[in-house]
Amino acid sequence: MNDDDEEFHCRDIKNDSKDDNSDSYEDEDEDEEPFKKPTDQKTDSEVIAKEDDKIELSKIKESRYNSKVEDDNTDDEEEERGYQEKEKQPQESEQGDREYGHSKPHDDYSEDEREESTHDEDETEEEGFIPDPQTHVVTFIYEDDLTEPVLLKDNIFERAKDSLHLDAIPDKLPGREGEKAHIQAFLEPKINLGESGGTLYIAGMPGTGKTATVKEIIKNLQVKRKKSAIKLFRFIEINCMQLSYPDQLYQTLYSKLQFGRRSARPKTSEEALRLLKKRFNSNSAKKDFVIVLVDEFDCLLTKKEQTVIYNLFEWPNKPASKFVVIAISNTMNLPDQLSSRVKSRMGLQRLPFQPYNTQQLESIIKYRLGGLEAFDQDSIQLVAKRVATVCGDARRALEICRKAATIALQQNELDNLVQKVTDTHIDEVFKQFSLPIRRKLNQLSLFEKLFLYCVCKESKRINSLEVVYGAVYRKLQETTLSKGMYCPTESEILQLAGSLGGYKLILFEDDKPINWDHLLKLNISQVDLFYGLEEDEDLQTII
Structure with missing residues (x-):
């Protein structure tokens, strides 16, 4: 028995004594097993990891990088030799191009090559890759931690659904230019003065863009602040629907004024009220200028007790309060339900948000789509007109459009003939949404x-x-x-x-x-x- 055989024999008997540094040929084969040998054609080194813990990510990235460099060098050499010499090796270049997501222009292919290319694309689709519906070109991407080409599964209707989602926050809200100018004219002078506060009451039906408009103006002011165009200010948002009872607003407000530190949150509403009164009665120059957005403000209203609302409107009137309250409500006539004592502190700054009209809703839907031609013009007009007739709720209009895109997507998966959302899809959505109500009617x-x-x-x-x-x-x-x-x-x-x-x-x-x-x-x-x-x-x- 030679030395190598004796060594393998010992290793078979003593399974618990594994030599990690063994130079034997079998160990080398085990280490090399996850890697495939390069083919004759110049392709990426394919890595198949049977045990993820055995292959380091750095080796994969290095292998990818070396393969790309080799492919790039090959392309450079072919360019230098000229077009005729390049034609002699079509399979190598085409294979390399396909693996990196590149393809020759359609006119550069011969008829046989076009048929072969079409056949390859069909095979790609069967494997789960979806071509771009607008360009009909399969586009691959490489991610840092991946060695296999990944296709972005993209569809015009899916992109439309994402754009129309209520959680998708647009950078601009069309249709509220007048209201934006009013809010900015109210806030900016107070920030620059840096002393007096004020109260602005905003009311309107749900889905009329009240909160989104205020946040857009705050965002614009924050951009100005970064450019030193206005003075420093802080913005705080409180949603009263998240409060268990009206007095809890004191604790929430004080905690946010202290940058949300848990240790600074008062244990009781009474303690928070005492600390807030101390802050707003102080004339300290070190106080920050604060803008507080109180959303769903009507949740604070109770007939028996309106002290919370009174205090919220009273504090901005204090000398050097540096405190502005923007109260947003879904009830237009809420001030009429307040006591005369509270009304005296509310002020005269009131801004009604009227329901969106047809043209405004159309512009909102089109802006959300961002040029994506997933809807025809008639379908957008139909949604805008019907919603504007009833309530002018932009959120409801977006929800209807999103559901219509879902229906079109489902139909497109069946016959691949649906190109755009039409008024037929919109009618179907209205029927589905109203079905439970029609049964009650x-x-x-x-x-x-x-x-x-x-x-x-x-x-x-x-x-x-x-x-x-x-x-x-x-x-x-x-x-x-x-x-x-x-x-x-x-x-x-x-x-x-x-x-x-x-x-x-x-x-x-x-x-x-x-x-x-x-x-x-x-x-x-x-x-x-x-x-x-x-x-x-x-x-x-x-x-």
Whole structure:
């Protein structure tokens, strides 16, 4: 038995004594096993790692780099030898080009090569790679930690869905130029003065761009601050829907003023209120100028206790407060529900956000798409018109468009014939969204449906989710009399409202008996309800 055989024999017997530094031929084969030998053609070295822990990432990157250098050098040499010599080795260059995602211009191929190229692309699609739908070219990318070519699975409808997603924050909000100018004119002088504060009350229906507009202006001011065009300021945002009770605003506000440090958060609301009063009563020049955005401000409103709102509006009026409050609410008539004591501190700076009209909604949708031709013009106009007719909610319009893109994507996967979203897809979305409501409407009487229709119209008229029962009552009377119909009596209309409240289709402000000034609001989507009412056979000739 020779020395090598004796060595292997010992290793077989003693399995627990492995020599990591062995120079035997078999160990070398084991180390080399994950790597494939280069083929005759000049391609990337393919690495198949059976055990990930055995192959270092640095070796993979080095192998890729050396292969790319070799391929680049080959291309340079071919250019120097000229076009004729390059034609002699078409397979090598084409293979290398295909692996790095390059391809020859279509005109440079012979007929045989074109057929072969088409065949290769078909095979690529069968393996799960999807060509770009607009250029019909398969595009590969290499990532730092990958050795295999990766194709970005991209589709025009998928990109449209991403662009229309509600969480996608655009860099600019079209359609609110006047409101932007008002907010900036309110904030910028106060920041530059650096002493006095103020309060701005913004109200409008949901989806009218209130919060997004304010944030866009804050972002612009922060850019100016970086350029030293205005003085230093801090921006704080509080969403009142996240508060368990109104007094919790004191703790949240003080904690954010202390840069969110947990150790600085007061344990009780009373302690936080004491610290806040101390801060705003101080004339210290070291205080930061602070802008606070209080979103969903109407959540702080209670009939019994309005002290939180009073304090929030009182602090900006303190001398050298350096404190500005921007309160955003979905209720236009909220100031009317405040006590005279609170109103005296609210100030006169109020900015209503009217619902988006058809043109504004069109511009918002097109801006979100960013030139992506996934929708035809008629489909965008249809969405904008229907949503603007009911509530002007941009978020609802984007949601409808996104769902239409999903339907088009599903159809495109089946027959590959759908090129754009059309008004047919939009109609399908409206039908799907309104289907549960249409089922409920089928169980209602004619006058119950008319009552809901009048709630929609009154809500749109006053630009508020909450409407007064007496106004809906008058609207119902006007509608029936104008159509020559029977007009229900006051007690019958009261019974209609109570019945709809029992179905949870409308909500009342409290459980007290319904009176003329009672506030109520819809408990369902206005857009879906209005579409369902328009499609209802009983109301075709009335509305």
